[in-house]
Amino acid sequence: MAGSTTIKDVAQHAGVSVATVSRLLNGKGKGRVSTEVAAKVHAAVEALGYRPSAAGRSLKTRQTRNIGILIPSLSNPVFAEIFAGVNDHARREGYTLLATVSEYDRELELDGIQTFLNHQVDAAILTVTNPSQCEGLALLKAAKVPSVLVFNQENDATRDAMPLVTVDNEQVGRDVAKKLIALGHKSMAMIAGHFSASDRSRARRMGFERALTEAGLPNPRVCEVDFVSAEVASALDSLNVGSATGPTALFCSNDLLAIAVMKELRRRSVRVPGDVSVIGVDGIAIGSLMSPTLASITQPSREMGEKAAALVLSQLKGEACAATQLLAHDYQEGESVGPAATKSPPSSSDPLQPKA
Amino acid sequence: MAGSTTIKDVAQHAGVSVATVSRLLNGKGKGRVSTEVAAKVHAAVEALGYRPSAAGRSLKTRQTRNIGILIPSLSNPVFAEIFAGVNDHARREGYTLLATVSEYDRELELDGIQTFLNHQVDAAILTVTNPSQCEGLALLKAAKVPSVLVFNQENDATRDAMPLVTVDNEQVGRDVAKKLIALGHKSMAMIAGHFSASDRSRARRMGFERALTEAGLPNPRVCEVDFVSAEVASALDSLNVGSATGPTALFCSNDLLAIAVMKELRRRSVRVPGDVSVIGVDGIAIGSLMSPTLASITQPSREMGEKAAALVLSQLKGEACAATQLLAHDYQEGESVGPAATKSPPSSSDPLQPKA
DNA sequence: TTGAAAGCGCTACCAA
């Protein structure tokens, strides 16, 4: 529908051939035309409001200048930032984003990838729930579409199949453990979104558990909660949080979850970090606006988006297919973690002051 | 690049003509083919992994099945929800989203719209900083691309030009005023992102001011802050917040801002709502996880996204171009607002210089 | 420096 003037109209209007118009408009410095003709053509383009048809061009050049981006959700600021990073880089390079959010639904993931394929995207950037179970990845590979996984963890399915841009999530788990251990915590628990929906959560858990084991501590109790409705109350119940037998520190698999957990703790009058320390992962901006401020492991989300875009684009140019990129994570101080509560957690009624 | 098998290959493989293949694949119930042939063709499609080229098809049908969506930022959950709503509806109808975020930059806005036009999107869904200054809107109209504005306010530039899906932002401002007045507040202030970047903020302000005037109260002091870095500290200073001469209630133009304001108030030991009440707009989920919980005017963001998608799609089908849709907003209770502080705020011994 | 013409993959019209 859009501007139905074609290159033919422009040629006619300018009194030249379509070939000349095309050459001028795509002029890569070489296919020069006389300045005289150029002026006429430009005038015609202007007068007619000509806009080259992407379809016609794609058909001939075999490229759409579209990049597909698939993310689980935009509710988590981390993904919003990834998107911003990709958007920025892609735009600069003259690419446009075909975007889909999967809501952590494997079917929608596949659907999204199919759509990318149907639309002949030149490249794809994805975060999937589980790379080793995602049939779409194979389709992408079969179609030879340069692709990159963001946030996902390396595993048999991805190795040698698709590069990744992520952080070392096992190390993230270890760093959390290290931090808490240094503060004297001995009884810890982890609360995570469904592991089936997040291979990175699984990696964090593994690192967390291993670090505890290596420190001679018992395995942490682990509790899964629904990502969406974040029913944390029952999770806290099942972990005995706030009671004498409960953990003194809670590792939440992401900041949004951590914030929900802190809310529920507040409702129960469990003090943070007095009674229980809380730490999240992601380093979302809003964490530092909470009270207490949320301690977290930060990921360079926006940069990951930019890196991912750069990576697929260089693949597209046939440059050496850069391998997996592990970006550095960092510890974000926050008031939500503190020293382990000293012994005898108040059995029942207690106006006790935390003494070190 | 993607799967270079064409309809021709399929036809050959199945021993039929391309016309037959096309007819079968687009079979709208009418262009039937014999089941026998159908089987052969399907087998060929399967065997070859055939995937129709969107470019070839678009060229012929003059439609891309792409919808452009332009939003200012994904950091604000409200936009993330709009996106989710649009995404959902579009997918169901077989459309794909070409997405761009403008970062509240007018140049990027125009750039994004140009991109939509270049890619011949079938329709566009946008939130712009200022409809009356956005040249892109005219381009869209000239190209006859069905479009809809989300969140933006009606004005001379949009009226009769483009339908809107939004809430009555002036009424939002009025409702906030009404609420605060009912609680006995007499001295109020508004903190907003740059008005130039948000026509809805301007509308909210107008409603707020008018309602105060009608109630015989003085005009509120109004302070603009940078949307991005949200430097609220100086805003609070200039409003004398926390001092005897300062306002007892703060109307923030959106929840993210309100949360940043509450953080700064906490830092200054100004009690919310004891000394100052705070109310935002948007009703983002995280507001209810804060302490105190954030009072807000909620907008049905996701529904707005769905409505917007439905609206452009119906325009596309040539159905009566539905006019502007005003959705209902609602008051979200929150602990951040309370009765006006009684006289002399006792808190911080204010060394602030009394102003005008 | 310019133009003519051959398709890119597809749909739809018209014949058979």
Next chain:
DNA sequence: TTGGTAGCGCTTTCAA
């Protein structure tokens, strides 16, 4: 029910 075929708008040889 099927097939032949004419383009859709564009880029790109190949000649002039």
